[in-house]
Amino acid sequence: MGQIAISLDRIGKQYKIGAAGLGYKALRDVLAGWRPHRIRRRSKQPAGSNRFWALKDVSFAVQHGEVLGVIGRNGAGKSTLLKILSRITEPTTGRAEIHGRVGSLLEVGSGFHPELSGRDNIYLNGAILGMRRAEIEHKFDAIVEFAEVGSFIDTPVKRYSSGMHMRLAFAVAAHLDPEILFIDEVLAVGDAAFQKKCLGKMGEVAKQGRTVLFVSHNLTAVATLCHKVVWLHQGQVVKHGRADEVIAKYLQPENSASGFDPSQYPDNADFRLLHANIEQGDNQIGPFLTSAPVDVRLRYAVKRMVKGLRVGIDVMTIDGVTLWRSFDDDLDPLPNTFRMPGTYEAVCRLPENLFLPRQYLISLSIGIHMVGWITFGVLQQPVDFYNVNGVNANYADENHNRSGLLMLGLDWKTVSVDQAEYSVQL
Amino acid sequence: MAWAAERGYEALATAPAPVFVIEPERGWVGLRLRELWEYRELLYFLTWREVKVRYKQTAIGAAWALIQPLFTMLVFALFFGRLAKMPSDGVPYPVFSLAGLVPWTFFANGLSQSSNSLVGNANLVSKVYFPRLSVPIAFTLSGLVDFALSFVLLMGLMLIEKVHLTVHLLWLPAFLLLAITTSLGASLWLSALNVEYRDVRYVVPFLVQFWMFATPVVYPSSLVKTEPWRSLYGLNPMTGVVEGFRWSLLGTGNPPGMMLAFSILISMLLLIGGAYYFRRMEKNFADVI
Known part of the structure; x- marks a missing residue:
């Protein structure tokens, strides 16, 4: 030896x-x-x-x-x-x-x-x-x-x-x-x-x-x-x-190739972003498993009462195609309401079995409804995913070039309808 | 290497560890025939796989190996023998054409299958290391099973037509060997080219067709009499193979002579050149396939 x-x-x-x-x-x-x-x-x-x-x-x-x-x-x-x-x-x-x-x-x-x-x-x-x-x-x-x-x-x-x-x-x-x-x-x-x-x-x-x-x-x-x-x-x-x-x-x-850059965090008279991060349990830099959810965690301060504050994310492919945009008040029955001064933490959970094992971009879109953007398209972070036991994990080879932009784990059910009808007659 | 000794691999436990040097190769490189020999079992398994898989999902299986030359012979016998009254050196035209078709079919099938062999096994070539030469070799050799079956068919037809075998039959293995080297030689060129230029797969069917007419399969070579055609004709090693088959089985044509020596020379050049070309292109296979 x-x-x-x-x-x-x-x-x-x-x-x-x-x-x-x-x-x-x-x-x-x-x-x-x-x-x-x-x-x-x-x-x-x-x-x-x-x-x-x-x-x-x-x-x-x-x-x-x-x-x-x-x-x-x-x-x-x-x-x-x-x-x-x-x-x-x-x-x-x-x-x-x-x-x-x-x-x-x-x-x-x-x-x-x-x-x-x-x-x-x-x-x-x-x-x-x-x-x-x-x-x-x-x-x-x-x-x-x-x-x-x-x-x-x-x-x-x-x-x-x-x-x-x-x-x-x-x-x-x-x-x-x-x-x-x-x-x-x-x-x-x-x-x-x-x-x-x-x-x-x-x-x-x-x-x-x-x-x-x-x-x-x-x-x-x-x-x-x-x-x-x-x-x-x-x-x-x-x-x-x-x-x-x-x-x-x-x-x-710091080894995360390009995390949300704190120097780009918006800070104006109404709003200040304190912290933005993407994480999967203890893993804060990726690559992330496709088979477990990923959280986008934002902490921000509201400096004075604002009406219609919306924080959100854009999920994009690395070519810049936006897959979707999501805001914190999308499902809120009373959107466009007032938010009092103070510190808030928002977590957006991206579900498991959704991403392909490749790189995506997540960018922050924060704005005030009918007023304007606080930040839009500046704060971007590439996010890597890899597959261990998620959707399609059995076909490791196909994973990397499967067509489509996302990989949905859909529920398939196959039942035998009639075995006799089409059996081969030899 | 205690683990090796424990498990009873005496040779492994005592042999000094081989050293592999990995560095860029430039230009023409050695054939590494020694390594090919070390992988002879892989060559055997690849050949066996090809044989086993070939007729696996076909309804009549290996019967295809008989039907292909049989029906081609029947069509030839009808059109060239009956209608065109093609001369056949004094033997019945069906026997004459089948004796040419048996080695020709081996050659042509080998060529079309091996030329696609690397691309068809892309998943292997890009994932595992082994001497790449074993792939086209295995594909060519696997054709020997079909050859054997169609040869039995030929023997049967000769029995029916009462063509008697002579001592010339002893020469037959030599002609078969010539067919193998020619087929393999051309396949090495084409399979390596096919990795980089997928045009090859469209070229091969034409090539096979033209090559057949440049070979005395449907007609006797005695039809080609005048120079320079006769000499040009000798450039095609398959002429030597088909003529040789007919001479050793049916006793037609001339005994082996200058023309055969020339065929052997060309065939060897094709094979050796092909092997070196293949090895030269080999390093890029995994990157471009």
Whole structure:
């Protein structure tokens, strides 16, 4: 022990903007862009403005047997880092060394084929993850037992519930015995009981003296499992050190990239904003769980009696599309009333299972009805959400690109109307 | 590595930890055939998956592997054999065309399926590391099962038409190997190109069609007599394959000679060039797929 398992030396990854969504080119684009001078200069072209660094100058080392957590907001470069280390994609600059057999659990179940049975998929996925056939045979029973799929093992995976599908996928990956394990948000799926089981399995893996790199939004899990933590922000390492120290620092409000800026708090003859904050329990900076409510808490002073004071919020997408505006007197049977001087606290609760795991903007709109705005569009805060067990949590992959602006947890009911009528006649 | 020893992985416990260096690769890179060999079980499972899944939800299953060449042969026999009176080197036209169709179908199906293999497995390519070369290789090899089935059909037809086998049959595996390398070589180029240029999937059906007419599948190569066409014709390695199949099974045409040597050369160039091109493009697959 005490040896280096992973070392990174100024790793950088540059992407062309838009490469994530529409990476492939149509031949016509290439033909249209083909001018002789471009061909000659192509290799020497400086990095233009349509490129960005997803990771830049990331250097750190991981000891053998260490469990390292990687934290940061959405888009901080965490997943890119794991993709580079697990050799899925190549860095643009820098060099990394990995000493030992690597197993990665980036997206469990990506190798599953819906038409094949659970049994077949265990073998296939095991082979994809780098297991030998003898090894898979040896662990087969343990995998089936861990996955709790029991008698469904010879049923095609497409007939599995999403929970079973995910359990089986995690079970295969969890029985991989590499010296170095990369885990990206695997625990972001499944019911609470299975998540607990996964955490337990990971704790077991960590105790066996294996090196683990664990990327997660779940700070509790990171704090429990990891010895050390690397905090990434905009592709760069902000802090690398003991887990509790880094997490404490990460949670400090000043690190919130752009909280409601107190210097912008309105203050006039009638009204003064004392404090504005967005929170989910003790978490005051986000990212927030999609599966629990989020409170917007405002404290303000009314300096003299006003008529028709309304405090409210605008919830917007990051492109600035307003999803809705809500005022404190929306449901008030007697709006437009007088408010006496004094200090008030208003809390607006944004319900759970409403936001997609992405970034939204919340801005404050405070005004006096028929008189004018006190503040409008100035106080804005980006809010990040992530999904652990909310709506659609079983489809972690789909979560990020599901169409729509919000994700409503609606109550679906399916009943069998008549089984016989349309059954296939063979 | 105590855990490894505890669990009985002797080799793992004693072997020195492998070191992987991750850094940007520039220009042409090695093929990493050694790594491909280490992942041979994955290659086996991917091939087996393709075979297993191919006819899984079809009503008549693997019978498609027989119906495809059989019906094509019947259509050819009617239009080219009966109506156009196409010469067939002295053997009945149905046997003549089926002997060409069996290797051709293997080649053409392999080409159309492997050229889409990477894009079709985008979820794997962008999520897990493994030697990417194993995907088109597995798709090409999975076609061998269909080939075997249609070969049985050909044997049956030869029995009916009383065509006797000769010692030339021993050459057949060599011609099959040539078909595999040609199909794989072209697939490597096309599958790598398809990741970046989705135009490829529209090009492939045309390519297959043109390639078939440039190959003596429906007609005997003896029809192409004049230079320079004859030499140009030799550039197509599938000519060597189809001619070879007919020679070793039916005894028509010429024994292996210069033309075959030329076919092998071209096929190897296609394969090696394709493999290097594939490896060169590989580093971008996960980013653009």
